[in-house]
Amino acid sequence: MTGRRWGAAAAAAALTLTPAALHGQALRGDADVRFQSLEFERYGEDASVDLVRAAPVVATLDITAWGFGIENLSLHLRTSATDDLADENAWPVTQPPLRLVEGYAEYSLPQLTVRAGRTPLHTRLGYETFDGGRVDVRPHGTPLTVSAFGGWSLARGSTLPVTSPDVNPLGEFRPDQRGWLVGGILGIVQGPVRGSVVYRREVDPEASKLTSKFVGASASVRLPEGFSLSGGADYDIGFEEWGSADAQLLWAGRVAERSVSAAAGVRRYRPRFDLWSIWGAFSPVPYTEATGRASVSPINGLRLRGSAARFTYGDPETSSPLVSFEEDGWRWTAGAGWAGFSDWAFDVDFGAEFGPGASSTHARASAAWRPVEDVRAGAWAARGTRPLEYRIDDAIVRSLGVDLEVDLGRGLRVDGAVGYYDEERTGGVERSFDHWHLSVGLRYGFGTGADRAQLHPAILAIPERPDP
Amino acid sequence: MKRSLGGLLFAVVAAAGATGVATGMSRAHGNDEAFDHAQHAELFPSCLACHRGVVEARASVFPDPAGCANCHDGSDDLEPVEWEPRDGPRATNLRFEHREHVREVAREGDQEPLLCVECHAPEAAPWMTVQRAVVASCFDCHNLGPEHLAAADDTCATCHTDLADSPTLQLEQVAGFEAPPSHAEAGFAFEHGDVTDATCAICHARDFCVQCHVNAPDVEQIASLKPDERSLAIAAELPAPASHASSAFLSNHGREARESSETCAVCHTASSCTTCHVGEPELAAFLPTEGPGRGSGARIDRTPPPSHDQAFLTAHGSEAAARPETCAGCHVRSDCTECHRPGAPTGTGFHPADFMTRHPAAAYARETSCADCHATAEFCTSCHAEAGLTASDILTSSFHDGQAAFSVGHGAAARRDLETCTSCHVERDCMVCHSSTGGRGINPHGPDFDAEKLRRTNPQACTACHGREIPGAP
Numbered sequence: 040m041t042g043r044r045w046g047a048a049a050a051a052a053a054l055t056l057t058p059a060a061l062h063g064q065a066l067r068g069d070a071d072v073r074f075q076s077l078e079f080e081r082y083g084e085d086a087s088v089d090l091v092r093a094a095p096v097v098a099t100l101d102i103t104a105w106g107f108g109i110e111n112l113s114l115h116l117r118t119s120a121t122d123d124l125a126d127e128n129a130w131p132v133t134q135p136p137l138r139l140v141e142g143y144a145e146y147s148l149p150q151l152t153v154r155a156g157r158t159p160l161h162t163r164l165g166y167e168t169f170d171g172g173r174v175d176v177r178p179h180g181t182p183l184t185v186s187a188f189g190g191w192s193l194a195r196g197s198t199l200p201v202t203s204p205d206v207n208p209l210g211e212f213r214p215d216q217r218g219w220l221v222g223g224i225l226g227i228v229q230g231p232v233r234g235s236v237v238y239r240r241e242v243d244p245e246a247s248k249l250t251s252k253f254v255g256a257s258a259s260v261r262l263p264e265g266f267s268l269s270g271g272a273d274y275d276i277g278f279e280e281w282g283s284a285d286a287q288l289l290w291a292g293r294v295a296e297r298s299v300s301a302a303a304g305v306r307r308y309r310p311r312f313d314l315w316s317i318w319g320a321f322s323p324v325p326y327t328e329a330t331g332r333a334s335v336s337p338i339n340g341l342r343l344r345g346s347a348a349r350f351t352y353g354d355p356e357t358s359s360p361l362v363s364f365e366e367d368g369w370r371w372t373a374g375a376g377w378a379g380f381s382d383w384a385f386d387v388d389f390g391a392e393f394g395p396g397a398s399s400t401h402a403r404a405s406a407a408w409r410p411v412e413d414v415r416a417g418a419w420a421a422r423g424t425r426p427l428e429y430r431i432d433d434a435i436v437r438s439l440g441v442d443l444e445v446d447l448g449r450g451l452r453v454d455g456a457v458g459y460y461d462e463e464r465t466g467g468v469e470r471s472f473d474h475w476h477l478s479v480g481l482r483y484g485f486g487t488g489a490d491r492a493q494l495h496p497a498i499l500a501i502p503e504r505p506d507p
Numbered sequence: 508m509k510r511s512l513g514g515l516l517f518a519v520v521a522a523a524g525a526t527g528v529a530t531g532m533s534r535a536h537g538n539d540e541a542f543d544h545a546q547h548a549e550l551f552p553s554c555l556a557c558h559r560g561v562v563e564a565r566a567s568v569f570p571d572p573a574g575c576a577n578c579h580d581g582s583d584d585l586e587p588v589e590w591e592p593r594d595g596p597r598a599t600n601l602r603f604e605h606r607e608h609v610r611e612v613a614r615e616g617d618q619e620p621l622l623c624v625e626c627h628a629p630e631a632a633p634w635m636t637v638q639r640a641v642v643a644s645c646f647d648c649h650n651l652g653p654e655h656l657a658a659a660d661d662t663c664a665t666c667h668t669d670l671a672d673s674p675t676l677q678l679e680q681v682a683g684f685e686a687p688p689s690h691a692e693a694g695f696a697f698e699h700g701d702v703t704d705a706t707c708a709i710c711h712a713r714d715f716c717v718q719c720h721v722n723a724p725d726v727e728q729i730a731s732l733k734p735d736e737r738s739l740a741i742a743a744e745l746p747a748p749a750s751h752a753s754s755a756f757l758s759n760h761g762r763e764a765r766e767s768s769e770t771c772a773v774c775h776t777a778s779s780c781t782t783c784h785v786g787e788p789e790l791a792a793f794l795p796t797e798g799p800g801r802g803s804g805a806r807i808d809r810t811p812p813p814s815h816d817q818a819f820l821t822a823h824g825s826e827a828a829a830r831p832e833t834c835a836g837c838h839v840r841s842d843c844t845e846c847h848r849p850g851a852p853t854g855t856g857f858h859p860a861d862f863m864t865r866h867p868a869a870a871y872a873r874e875t876s877c878a879d880c881h882a883t884a885e886f887c888t889s890c891h892a893e894a895g896l897t898a899s900d901i902l903t904s905s906f907h908d909g910q911a912a913f914s915v916g917h918g919a920a921a922r923r924d925l926e927t928c929t930s931c932h933v934e935r936d937c938m939v940c941h942s943s944t945g946g947r948g949i950n951p952h953g954p955d956f957d958a959e960k961l962r963r964t965n966p967q968a969c970t971a972c973h974g975r976e977i978p979g980a981p
Contacts, residue, residue: 320951321925322951364916364923399868421859
């Protein structure tokens with residue numbers, strides 16, 4: 040075992056054992072350890088095929104602590120330790136073995152919230168974390184919330200800075216220093232109308248040049264008769280181009296005493312790239328999508344659902360007489376869920392999508408059995424095809440599996456799943472992806488209110504049930 | 508039949524006594540077989556020969572088993588009888604005793620004393636045709652009404668004692684209480700508090716009310732009742748009011764709760780709110796918490812609103828971003844970070860178990876933004892690299908073998924799905940052809956590409972392909 044491996048093992052053990060040491064009135068947390076095992080074939084060098092085995096173990100620890108003698112102060116920590124116990128190290132996101140997802144102190148008053156540390160930020164522009172601080176001010180008597188944030192950025196979708204080699208395994212061009220991130224949010228809640236505007240600017244401190252600059256807005260209004268309208272858009276100031284946007288009209292209510300919901304919307308999607316990357320200079324085009332979905336419960340316990348979408352890409356303004364590619368696509372899904380029996384639930388789901396690059400059809404059925412409150416057993420089977428437009432490699436994949444969850448009490452929950460994937464390929468390179476996939480997890484909720492692992496610590500203000 | 512109060516009471520006492528006798532007999536036999544009075548009609552000229560205790564304090568209500576054995580001695584086909592008379596008081600909530608009733612009748616003076624047969628035998632029946640006294644007889648004498656359970660609420664106490672004052676009553680007897688017709692009337696569950704006559708206590712005790720009433724300690728009628736766990740033998744049902752079935756209730760119940768919080772507090776504890784409003788416990792501050800003396804109240808199942816169907820999982824983004832407060836009504840941050848957290852490799856349930864088999868189509872069409880949770884290079888590229896899907900060295904059409912000339916005409920595909928390209932390719936793969944310094948100088952920019960704007964904003968990307976000779980640079 041390498042030193043790095045020992046470090047990962049020690050970190051995983053520490054994450055698992057920490058709850059016992061930290062158990063106390065002013066602490067709530069959740070620890071999760073999950074092991075998976077699977078094998079698959081990969082292309083080796085000189086077109087050979089190798090059998091690869093992955094055995095990742097992932098431990099996560101989520102802690103909220105308060106009561107340090109300073110009222111309204113709390114600490115929040117979410118961290119993970121990951122290692123691939125198989126020698127191939129084939130599982131993604133295993134390096135570095137110990138990661139800090141979130142870790143910040145929060146001081147909150149009715150009109151002010153201050154956070155400092157690895158701080159989460161969830162806006163129209165997506166979810167991200169950064170190392171810095173955030174201040175939220177809610178002026179008394181106004182419907183406004185004004186926020187300002189700033190610090191050092193992390194790579195998009197990662198817990199690591201963009202300078203880390205672990206987020207750049209193939210050696211892409213990257214800045215040498217982490218970006219400086221600043222921004223602000225203006226939110227308003229006025230009756231049925233809610234909205235927010237976010238401004239986000241990131242600068243490369245070494246070159247003193249802009250890395251990215253966006254402004255985004257989102258709003259929603261709750262209309263009479265069960266309708267609501269929501270939407271948003273973002274603008275890439277750096278590239279001076281509109282980014283993604285969407286609008287959706289939703290209705291939920293009852294028809295003939297049956298629960299019904301329906302939604303229709305439009306969406307535009309344009310990929311986002313930082314200004315230090317050359318990808319943005321390749322002139323990616325957006326696509327526009329019209330969507331609709333509905334669900335209805337015709338009888339108690341049964342819910343039917345369906346959705347459809349049609350999307351069209353913008354003109355890439357380049358073509359070749361030698362090739363022709365799909366320019367638009369569609370997708371639909373239909374499903375039904377039955378929960379009319381007290382112990383059983385069933386669900387079936389069908390879907391198909393067709394578009395540039397890839398298509399797929401899938402059918403899936405699952406059943407869940409809960410004989411007692413603390414035990415849930417399930418089974419699922421699925422079949423799918425995934426023809427790819429750009430290569431001769433159509434695959435039919437059949438998969439089935441079973442899973443089990445048991446609540447052992449005292450905040451301890453164990454779950455496991457075993458699945459088998461049977462892949463049948465036609466054309467292209469003969470390569471098997473048949474494999475078993477094993478997953479075992481152990482979850483432990485601890486601290487005050489440990490039996491309510493998902494609850495906010497503020498709920499602890501409600502007295503516990505007195506002893507009978 | 509018109510009688511004085513004493514006569515009526517005697518009838519009732521007789522009825523009660525007969526009930527007790529019958530009960531005692533059957534229990535004494537150890538089975539449900541009652542004593543066959545008719546078979547003994549020629550032996551006993553008087554009821555009091557065996558049941559003297561009905562009128563005499565120190566006498567037994569039931570005959571001495573030894574008396575039975577005088578005849579049932581095992582001879583002449585008379586087998587011995589094994590039974591024991593009831594020991595202790597009868598299990599009943601009837602208010603009267605036979606002896607007391609006899610005294611009441613005697614005090615009346617001007618009435619003929621009632622005979623046992625007037626309550627315990629059908630009219631004009633042969634001697635020793637004995638039956639249990641029927642309630643109708645009581646009602647007839649007491650002018651209480653046509654039927655037992657349909658009597659006025661304030662008349663129950665004429666014959667019955669409160670449940671809490673009837674210690675001999677057994678649990679199964681309480682469970683067998685028949686509900687009056689009034690209890691089946693529409694709205695009774697929500698209007699029974701208007702009943703001011705204290706008749707509930709005949710069948711119920713405080714424990715019964717506490718099954719539903721969260722506000723039990725605050726309600727005078729309930730607080731005045733005595734506690735008695737036997738009342739739990741009658742299971743209370745707590746139906747939802749009609750208003751709760753309204754389509755608008757889900758969205759309006761907050762306002763209604765603020766306007767009539769005391770009404771909510773009848774059936775709901777704070778946990779009713781926090782079952783869904785897990786992140787807003789302050790909303791429940793006006794409601795009591797569960798505890799001794801209070802019911803657990805209505806049970807709330809945390810069910811998602813109709814809008815939260817399967818597709819909502821991937822379509823909630825804009826609404827959540829615009830109205831996080833609405834989400835916060837039922838969700839806490841950890842609900843979001845189960846999926847919305849960077850570098851989540853464990854698969855916590857966002858994607859179905861078989862998603863990997865069809866993720867190419869989902870990724871190409873960006874049903875959801877993969878990059879919100881996965882760093883393309885870190886997550887996609889590293890996995891594709893392990894699967895042997897990433898490019899290396901000179902690009903060929905070997906992977907994109909769907910069309911022989913893919914490399915030549917790949918531009919349109921790349922501009923549509925550039926993010927997907929980056930899951931296997933890095934910039935240098937493209938620069939083999941598209942760099943003006945080390946490549947073949949093929950221009951990758953679209954017609955609307957504004958080189959000056961990009962150079963002005965950040966020239967770093969320009970230098971990757973153009974080196975120091977950025978077109979248009981001063």
